[in-house]
Amino acid sequence: MANRDMLTKSHVCIIGAGISGLSAAWEFSNSGFEVDVFEREALPGGLAGWFESAGTTLEKFYHHIYNKDQDIIQLIQELDQRENLVFKSTITGCFYVNRIYRLSSPADLLKYKPLKLLDRFRLGLLALRAKAVKDWKTLDTLTAKEWIIRHAGESVYTILWEPLFRSKFGRYAPDVSAAWLWSKLVQRGGSRGKTGSEELGYFKGGYGLLFKELQTRLGARGVRIHLKSPVQEIGIEDGRATRLKVSGEWVKCDAVLAACQLPDFLEAGSTLPEEYRRELGEIGFLGNTCLVLKLNRRLSETYWVNITDTGCPFVGVIEQTNLLDETHYQGYHFAYLSRYMDIQDPFYGMDARNLFEAYLPYLEKIFPNFEPDWVLEKFLWREPHAQAVVSVGYSRKIPADRTPVPGLYLTTMAQIFPEDRQMSNGIKLARRTARLIAQDLRR
Numbered sequence: 001m002a003n004r005d006m007l008t009k010s011h012v013c014i015i016g017a018g019i020s021g022l023s024a025a026w027e028f029s030n031s032g033f034e035v036d037v038f039e040r041e042a043l044p045g046g047l048a049g050w051f052e053s054a055g056t057t058l059e060k061f062y063h064h065i066y067n068k069d070q071d072i073i074q075l076i077q078e079l080d081q082r083e084n085l086v087f088k089s090t091i092t093g094c095f096y097v098n099r100i101y102r103l104s105s106p107a108d109l110l111k112y113k114p115l116k117l118l119d120r121f122r123l124g125l126l127a128l129r130a131k132a133v134k135d136w137k138t139l140d141t142l143t144a145k146e147w148i149i150r151h152a153g154e155s156v157y158t159i160l161w162e163p164l165f166r167s168k169f170g171r172y173a174p175d176v177s178a179a180w181l182w183s184k185l186v187q188r189g190g191s192r193g194k195t196g197s198e199e200l201g202y203f204k205g206g207y208g209l210l211f212k213e214l215q216t217r218l219g220a221r222g223v224r225i226h227l228k229s230p231v232q233e234i235g236i237e238d239g240r241a242t243r244l245k246v247s248g249e250w251v252k253c254d255a256v257l258a259a260c261q262l263p264d265f266l267e268a269g270s271t272l273p274e275e276y277r278r279e280l281g282e283i284g285f286l287g288n289t290c291l292v293l294k295l296n297r298r299l300s301e302t303y304w305v306n307i308t309d310t311g312c313p314f315v316g317v318i319e320q321t322n323l324l325d326e327t328h329y330q331g332y333h334f335a336y337l338s339r340y341m342d343i344q345d346p347f348y349g350m351d352a353r354n355l356f357e358a359y360l361p362y363l364e365k366i367f368p369n370f371e372p373d374w375v376l377e378k379f380l381w382r383e384p385h386a387q388a389v390v391s392v393g394y395s396r397k398i399p400a401d402r403t404p405v406p407g408l409y410l411t412t413m414a415q416i417f418p419e420d421r422q423m424s425n426g427i428k429l430a431r432r433t434a435r436l437i438a439q440d441l442r443r
């Protein structure tokens with residue numbers, strides 16, 4: 001009983017109400033802790049945040065899940081929302097020179113004409129080779145480029161993979177770790193249904209609905225979520241994190257969990273040990289912009305079109321209504337035009353009108369029937385820390401859950417490696433860190 005009293009007195013403050021911060025809060029809410037979550041924005045959700053249109057919520061940045069994303073599926077179940085999670089066999093394609101090639105299944109791969117037949121086989125063999133890898137860390141000593149060229153040849157790299165890496169990592173593409181690619185090949189291979197096509201999941205009503213539900217359920221369990229409450233400083237006294245400065249006021253606590261992106265953590269942690277700040281500062285990020293088009297008809301049947309034409313200013317067209325059909329959106333269609341880039345890139349700062357003008361010739365090339373008057377509305381979203389640069393040797397840079405400052409913990413996207421930074425992986429990490437904090441506080 002004395003132990004229980006001690007637990008109820010423990011007070012944890014969480015920075016950030018994205019999926020990680022709220023999942024950690026959910027984990028804590030089961031263990032009798034006093035929990036405050038501070039979020040600088042007016043809504044929770046972070047990178048998985050939403051906007052409203054066509055009578056529903058849509059993500060600012062496209063979001064699907066894989067059927068192997070166990071941790072988000074479990075969270076959805078715990079929130080009694082399983083009936084809203086739907087999976088669908090989706091079409092993936094690749095735009096090369098003048099047409100979209102279907103690249104959804106191993107059979108499509110064998111028909112991928114831009115590569116010679118022998119190269120298509122070698123590409124397939126690369127995926128099989130990936131499955132046989134026992135210890136991914138051995139791959140983190142190689143770049144993905146080296147690994148692909150070694151096992152599948154130069155053409156497979158330059159024709160298929162190089163443009164895909166460029167689309168996600170920009171100028172860092174040649175440095176990306178082979179371990180990251182390995183994880184992607186294994187994970188995506190594992191999310192195929194009986195037909196060999198990928199099965200992707202989505203939350204009906206949008207993740208906005210899931211966040212609203214999580215917020216309500218956390219509130220009912222006594223967790224306080226403070227919106228429009230930026231954390232300005234992490235207070236360290238006698239070498240221990242003991243408080244947060246929020247909107248000019250200090251809030252005392254027993255433990256702090258930073259559930260935000262690394263650059264934001266470093267900004268609030270200006271008094272963290274210099275060496276630690278330097279190490280974390282070495283991890284670079286790319287920004288992303290998504291121009292979301294509300295359309296009066298569909299662009300194509302493909303959910304995800306990768307663009308491997310190097311001149312194109314966007315790198316993917318993700319047609320949301322090919323994942324969840326238009327009947328859920330009052331008959332309208334939605335497509336995301338995505339671009340990753342350094343935030344110094346002139347495209348990062350462009351407004352929706354100029355961006356659309358720059359994108360228009362390519363939209364017409366990719367979808368030959370496309371007419372600008374199909375577009376009824378445009379929404380533009382940008383995010384400076386959309387993807388950590390996972391270059392070779394990244395496993396040595398992954399920050400630990402416990403920081404060097406007692407009482408201060410970290411759960412952040414940049415810790416997710418070699419897996420991709422899916423929400424599900426963020427939830428897994430956040431819940432693990434919450435259990436670690438509980439364990440430390442009980443000592």
Ligand SMILES: Cc1cc2nc3c(=O)[nH]c(=O)nc-3n(C[C@H](O)[C@H](O)[C@H](O)COP(=O)(O)OP(=O)(O)OC[C@H]3O[C@@H](n4cnc5c(N)ncnc54)[C@H](O)[C@@H]3O)c2cc1C
Binds near residue numbers: 065413
């Ligand atoms: C373009 C794009 C596409 C993606 N696609 C997918 C996908 O298809 N499927 C998938 O599963 N995942 C996808 N993701 C990844 C997913 O969005 C992230 O992994 C996840 O949302 C990260 O959640 P988080 O809580 O760790 O961080 P965040 O969502 O970044 O949350 C951090 C929160 O902290 C707040 N914050 C920061 N600093 C402070 C401060 N000082 N005080 C108070 N609050 C602060 C921020 O406002 C934010 O709300 C995608 C991401 C991007 C960018």
